[in-house]
Each structure stands twice: as C-alpha cells, then as structure tokens.
Amino acid sequence: MSRVYNFSAGPAVLPEEVLREAAEEMMDYKGCGMSVMEMSHRSKVYDQIIKEAEADLRDLMNIPDNYKVLFLQGGASQQFAAVPMNLMKNKKAGYIVTGQWAKKAYQEAKMYGEAVELASSADETFSYIPDCSDLAITDDMDYVYICENNTIYGTKFKNLPNTKGVDLVADVSSCFLSEPVDVSKYAVIYGGVQKNIGPAGVVIAIIRDDLITDDVLPGTPTMLKYKIHADNESLYNTPPCYGIYICGKVFKWIKKMGGLQAMKEHNEKKAKILYDFLDQSKMFKATVRPEDRSLMNVPFVTGNDELDAKFVKESKEAGFENLKGHRSVGGMRASIYNAMPIEGVEKLVEFMKKFEEENA
Numbered sequence: 001m002s003r004v005y006n007f008s009a010g011p012a013v014l015p016e017e018v019l020r021e022a023a024e025e026m027m028d029y030k031g032c033g034m035s036v037m038e039m040s041h042r043s044k045v046y047d048q049i050i051k052e053a054e055a056d057l058r059d060l061m062n063i064p065d066n067y068k069v070l071f072l073q074g075g076a077s078q079q080f081a082a083v084p085m086n087l088m089k090n091k092k093a094g095y096i097v098t099g100q101w102a103k104k105a106y107q108e109a110k111m112y113g114e115a116v117e118l119a120s121s122a123d124e125t126f127s128y129i130p131d132c133s134d135l136a137i138t139d140d141m142d143y144v145y146i147c148e149n150n151t152i153y154g155t156k157f158k159n160l161p162n163t164k165g166v167d168l169v170a171d172v173s174s175c176f177l178s179e180p181v182d183v184s185k186y187a188v189i190y191g192g193v194q195k196n197i198g199p200a201g202v203v204i205a206i207i208r209d210d211l212i213t214d215d216v217l218p219g220t221p222t223m224l225k226y227k228i229h230a231d232n233e234s235l236y237n238t239p240p241c242y243g244i245y246i247c248g249k250v251f252k253w254i255k256k257m258g259g260l261q262a263m264k265e266h267n268e269k270k271a272k273i274l275y276d277f278l279d280q281s282k283m284f285k286a287t288v289r290p291e292d293r294s295l296m297n298v299p300f301v302t303g304n305d306e307l308d309a310k311f312v313k314e315s316k317e318a319g320f321e322n323l324k325g326h327r328s329v330g331g332m333r334a335s336i337y338n339a340m341p342i343e344g345v346e347k348l349v350e351f352m353k354k355f356e357e358e359n360a
C-alpha cells in the first residue's frame, strides 16, 4: 500500500487512523455482523453512532445548548437556498461576496428575496477580504452572509464582520474544525464535510434554535425545512448514515489530537512553512494579501502558465497529488486541511525548492 500526499481541495485527505479503523469495522461493526452502511438508521446501534457524533461535535466546538446540530444532505450548495427559505422573514439579506461560493449563495438568495451585496473583493480577483467594519447593514435585513474561508481563492475572515446586531450566517465548509470558534457569534454555521471532516454527502448545520420555526417561505420543500430535521433529530428520512459515522470518527480523532486549539496550532505551523517559503521564493508567489491568508487553502503561481503546468506534472510524479489550481484561477493550490501531516508540507516545500533551482 502506498499513500500519496493529497493536497486536494475536496473531497480531501482524511486521517489515516480513521480510514484504518473504518476498514477494520467494514465487515462487522462491533459484533453486529454487518457494516454501518448496511444497518437501519432506526437501529439502536446507529442511534448511538449519530448521538455520539453530535455529542463529540458539541464538545469540540463548545456548542451552546440553544443551538441545534443537524446532519443534512444536498451539499453546501443546497444551503444556498435553504438559508433564505428558512431565514428570510423580511425577504431581505446582506451578502459579502468574497469568492465563487459566496457569489453563488448570493445569486441563489436573489431568487427568494432582496439580496444586497454589502461588499465584494471581485475587483482584485478575490485576493483579499474587504473591510467589514462599517457596512451598509440595515435593521430590516434578516441576516448577513459570509463564506468564512474561501476555498478557491485562499482567503479567510480573520475577524467576523460587524453586522450591527443582525444575525450572521457563515459557510465554513473549508475551515470547519480548523480552529476554535465562538458559536454564539453566529446564527447559523454550516458546511459540507468533504473538505475537512469526512466523506462527501454530509452537511452539518449548527443553528440557533429561535430561528428554527414553521415560518418559512411559501413553497419551501419539506426536506429543506430546518424544523423538520430538528424535530426529528436528523432522522426525518434516511440520513447519510455512513458519512456521519466517519465524521464521528474524525471528531474523536480531533479530540485525541487535543481539540480545536491543538488543531489551530498544527495548522498554523503547516501554513507558516509554506507561506514563509513562498514569500522568499523568486519563482513562486502567494496570491493572497498576507493578513487575509487562509490556513487551509494556499494558492500560488509562478507567473508563467507553462512553468505552472510543468510544476503540476512533476509534483504529481513525485507523489504530491492535486496541486493544480481551481479551473477558474489557474496556477497551483495546496489545500492543507487538518489531516495533512506536517511532513507533507515540509516535503512539498523541499520539492518546490528543488524545482526552483532546476528551472531558474
């Protein structure tokens, strides 16, 4: 068996320990004679898996009692519609557009009400986070929306926007569980798990309970009502059972590693190795303003498309997978999520140094 260093933006690297455990339990989960993907979601065994996953997540993120945790499907993209359908009581919300995912959410919201673009960093190819200290937020807005870590462009909100008392909704798909978070500052936190937590197919939404009501936009499908899923503890219909089971294992792995503070330190250490190299390199250049750089997604370029292509090809041959940048921006991107070991980043930097020398 040989494993590569996988820098994919998502679905992405998972802890080897978790994969090994899942493999061991594949044929016979804890003596019940079947795999977790073969068992009823109404069984006692599965009930314990989903309850324990929720309890561990609550523990890790220190989620207050007045927030519900929902395990949903449909990808983060489905929440682009679910959020306005459930929260737009006044049919008005503010969006901060910091990349493609935020833009998609903003465009989706326009189908349901008045979505106001409060700020944007499109003018410089989303390479920074706009100043959000004094935005044109009005009291009649139902919420202010951000994409907290911009997977494609590699920016991250280091400070949350000043929402002037309006509820904050955040897509945290690519920074979920990468550092400690004060859940009480948000009304809704949600993310697809395939970036930093588990297999594609699960979305976790953490929602303040006063927002979970029957007062949703007319025509909201049953499956998109937060209340249906909250009332049924994420078991209204068949949930993505196996994916939730893997998420639960990753929660336990993070706890064992020391929790979110330890994850943050581990992630900062990795990101520093890569950014420090990029900042002194004569060939490679980080594309994001230093103060807004993501710990998770690190885009970089040489400034020469042919050289970029050569780098991607040779890095792959050397065992570094998925370093090609997103199709909309080109260049390279190294996604260094929780499960990427430090050696992966150290070896990548060694390889980049060698490539720079050989191609100077």
Ligand SMILES: *Cc1c(COP(=O)(O)O)cnc(C)c1O
Pocket: 010, 074, 075, 076, 077, 078, 101, 147, 149, 150, 151, 171, 172, 173, 174, 192, 195
């Ligand atoms: C990947 C990603 C999405 C889209 O996720 P899907 O599960 O494919 O819908 C949305 N937002 C962010 C920040 C992402 O990184």
